[in-house]
Amino acid sequence: MIKKIFGGFFISNAAQAGLQFLMIPLIVRALGVEEYGKWGLFEPAIYLFALIAQMGGNWGILKLVNVDKIDVTAALRLCLELAIGPILLAITLACVWGALQFKFTYAILLMPWVIVAEAALGLGLAAARAKLLALPYMLGIISKFGILALFALINITGDSVLVSSAVQWLAVYAVAVTIAAILANYQILKQNKTLPLDLADKKKFKRSAMKYGVPMLISAVFATVLNNADRFIVSSVLDKQTLGHYVIALKLAGVLNFLITPVALWWPTARFQHIEDPDRGQAFFAKMSIKFTAAYSLAGALLCLAAPWILPLLAPGVYIEASLLLPLILGVVIRAIEPSLNIGLLQENKTHLLIYTTALGAFIQITLGLLLAKYFMAQGVAWAFVIASLCSLGLIHYISQRIYKLVFPYLKLFFCLLLPFVFYCIVSLSKFQLFI
Structure with missing residues (x-):
């Protein structure tokens, strides 16, 4: 267990922190200080709306797998189904936020894509953590930040900058997180070792996931506000x-x-x-x-x-x-x-x-x-x-x-x-x- 945690999981998180740090000068150089400040508003907003879209399923999976003893593939499928309704709410809120904050049609079109992909990735990574599956976790984390870092480098090495605004960088982010979500979830769902669950079982386990996950979700929403409200105050x-x-x-x-x-x-x-x-x-x-x-x-x-x-x-x-x-x-x-x-x-x-x-x-x-x-x-x-x-x-x-x-x-x-x-x-x- 320790080997798994400090193997693939440690490498993944270390790589994420390192790539995020190395990308900063590349993105600042391409976008400029003001546009980078705008991107600094997108990041917490994406995280917040993705949390709402998951409806606590990222914590619910941990309980379903480790307490209710459901197979991880079945738990992931249940929480993906559970997220359908909340996703619609989250992308609606995200579009309203995008319209009020930036007044860009381009951003409004991109936000639903980003939120769906980010929510799916979050559920996939939660399933990987619940069962200590290092490979899907590594694929999700490293592919997302690896693609972003590679593009950030390519973006400034040519004669002209390909992406020069926060909204354009959002499009790059959408592509990266979509690929990461597909890779992470595929590695778990391809096992197809789902337990046969009838309608009554599904309802019971979905309630179990929500009962555990929703309080954590509400707390995480407030924690996100606590951690990121300062940049929005500065912006306003x-x-x-x-x-x-x-x-x-x-x-x-x-x-x-x-x-x-x-x-x-x-x-x-x-x-x-x-x-x-x-x-x-x-x-x-x-x-x-x-x-x-x-x-x-x-x-x-x-x-x-x-x-x-x-x-x-x-x-x-x-x-x-x-x-x-x-x-x-x-x-x-x-x-x-x-x-x-x-x-x-x-x-x-x-x-x-x-x-x-x-x-x-x-x-x-x-x-x-x-x-x-x-x-x-x-x-x-x-x-x-x-x-x-x-x-x-x-x-x-x-x-x-x-x-x-x-x-x-x-x-x-x-x-x-x-x-x-x-x-x-x-x-x-x-x-x-x-x-x-």
Whole structure:
């Protein structure tokens, strides 16, 4: 099992993070800062509408396969059928959003295609994870981002740029995600080892999938708002050039995903395993909370220090102020620490409580972001993200402790979070004084 997780699954996620990072300078060069900022609005919107289209089936598959013991092919077929109605709702919402946000007929025509393909890919990847099928997972991830990266390179190597706008890049994205969805789903469905299910069984298992998946879906929708509302606030309040710079700063903060993604892949399995420890996981969870906090905070501080050297590679000619980058990186760190302090809310029949915690974070993010943007521009929106992330983390941990009480070394956690960034501020201040 460990070999499967850290084999194909680890390679796939590492390749995804690496290709996404390498594509940034290629896309920025082809589209320009303003159009890249527009693409930064498409990305979370696609993810959000694809979530709605799946109707929680991506989590429902995990339950059907691992709890209800349904064959993975049958589970995938059931959830694909379940998604037909939600897909129609999702593409309608996506078209309305595209018309209001961009007023481009081209984008309105592309969004339904992208949402259907992204939803199908999401269900296929969920089925692969549910049964630890590394090959379809690798095919889905690497084909999608490999095609995008290859085209991004080809796009700027000729005499003229082939794709120069966010909407045109959306068309390329549609092709890539469609190929990835076909490859991933075909590898699972070709086995054709479906259990014979009559109409009553189908209804029962669909209800089972929805009962488990819909609360997770609602929570994920609010979490998506929490993670991405800042760029839409910047878009609505500030100019397009500022939006482009803000999205580039977000991508730079996303370098931390090289560390976060592999750990996030391993953590859910480890959490379930150590709940069964004689001490209910007390020693493990306390130790891992320290390791999570120390590792992510140190990585965040080092990224802040390395930013002046990374940014010219990421977006040549673009300058990002440290006062904007610091809160964005700090917010990402806080969000990454959250799973290690949330044990109780992921217990059976408790996942619905995540809806309230993520909803609160999203509300704070939007309200505070709009308020601070008027006085502190993009930096105010970034700090609103930090504050909202802290509030979400605090509430999640509080409710988690009410459900599954553990003792955490809070003082050590505080210093592990704070000290690396204090060190960064001291080094930055010293450099500034030397420069003067």
